Amino acid sequence: MAETVDALAAPDAALARAVAVLAEGLPVAIPTETVYGLAADATRAEAIARIYEVKGRPRFNPLISHVSSMAMAERHGVFDPLSRALAEAFWPGPLTLVLPRADTSTVHDLATAGLSTLGLRMPDGIARAIIDGVGRPLAAPSANTSGGVSPTEAGHVAADLGRRIPLIVDAGPCAVGLESTIVKVEGDAIRLLRPGGLEAAAIEAVAGRPLQRPAQAGAAIEAPGMLASHYAPDATLRLDAEDVRPGEALIRFGGRRLPGEAQARLVLDLSPAGSLREAAAHLFAYLKRADASGAGRIAVGPIPQDGLGEAIRDRLKRAAAPRP
Template sequence: MTLIIDTRTEPERALTGACDTLGMGLPVAIPTETVYGLAADATNPDAITRIYEMKGRPRFNPLICHVCDLDMARRHVVFDPISLALAEAFWPGPLTLILPMKPESGVHPLASAGLDTLGIRMPDGFSRRVIERYGKPLAAPSANTSGRISPTTAAHVADDLGGKVALILDDGPAGIGLESTIIKVEGDEIRLLRPGGLDVADIERVTGKTVQRPQTAGAAIEAPGMLASHYAPGAAVRLNASDVTAGEAVIRFGGKVLPGEEKAVLVLDLSRSGDLREAAANLFAYMKQADASGATTIAFGPIPSNGLGEAIIDRIERAAAPREGTQG
């Protein structure tokens, strides 16, 4: 049976329960500012294996390791000057850095999928308190069945993984609602491996450098979220819809009505006011609502590509991609 503890009313019980469960080598669903994560001791191979098994996640897809402070990060990875500046500017927050792993790091190779680099970030909120109390980095992909829609509430986790995960910490809805932005610095070049909850423009502002966008096809898997098909609902997904077919669920943006909406089984607006941050926070929850509506197809209206729109569109494109086996 899955135990759910509300961190807002029982913080000490939540911390103690999480650390006890992690210490037994069992994953815990933890809240972060991005999405809910399925966390386990990054130094324990049995615990990491349980993450992969519970999610049905392929072993070649690396996990992000979460730390509570820069000192913990420095024990496991080597910072170049640009990456350090980014960490100092945006941690805690929705930024993951891909960095060389130190030979003496205790993080198990299963967490890095055998790569000599490690994706690492410092989350904001209650999860950081858990890591600080536990004293070790936590490997934590999103707390959902692999390839499916990421969870932004404890209820989403329970609906998907209930019965598999021993403990879920409930801290309310995730504030950002999109996974972290993933960056890799190579020499003087900054590469975007996955757009996410941190606007690339903010990275460019801090570094004074243009961030190189990811390749569209054939790129090696260097970080989570790079698989072509990901974040997928059970229904098919249609992008940039200009009209609506009978029986579809509609997710639009900015209050822009699509012709034929009266034939839809459900109509949702990510942000009637056109606020991309609000849209990002609503994306996964609205995808779950649309998927539960019985619609065979989810039609997304046009979304601007600036700012967080880049990350929103990335998630929708991956949700719409052909699905070949289990991914994510």
């Protein structure tokens, strides 16, 4: 099983251990404010290949490269004025920018799936310190089997990948609980490739223009999280449920009770108070708990579409999509 180091009790020791394992070209599960990531040196082909091997990830799905500073970001991506303004406003934080690759970039083609662009993000907390210690970008998709539910606690990683990786850095539950929002500036337009932990309205306020919404299903993969089927538990999902059927587990929102929930195998409320931020933080953990209940199907009550509800509904829609 993977070694687990406690970054809350001993941050310096956890940092040193993570940097040492990453320097060997091995993957390490690290906590970010969004979800736990499976990190490896983004400039080394063999290190990136280990991520794909551990996750069972399709090779055409690109990886985000995580940086610790603007100076590091500028060595790998070409920033237009709007992308720079967004980075200055929201980094470190749950925003990924898809940018043209700089001539000076050493991020390996395996991390970008052969694209001429790359996704860059600056995470917060110990993840940023680990990247700084390595001195190079870290590719870090969510630390779970590809297509499965993203981990928001170290225990989720251990249960899924614990026998396949050497180290898990534990910093407790992730504060945001949803992957980063991904955007791409194209001339005067800005496209939302994946809704996530940063609300679209906050980006629009800085950009001074509306975001163009995600491409339709079947479009070319430009960023992580664009596969039609993704974030899926073993159980099937029934979305916008107005009742609960025998044997289902229920995930609801806002304290709204649904007819038939007394016969549910498990009832979970993403936020009894109706907070979308709280719901986002609980989403993946609750999907895992509902899946572990033994129910063959999970009923999910209605979720608002505004604010972070857009990202929550996006994850649920992909989790409910037909499996490839």
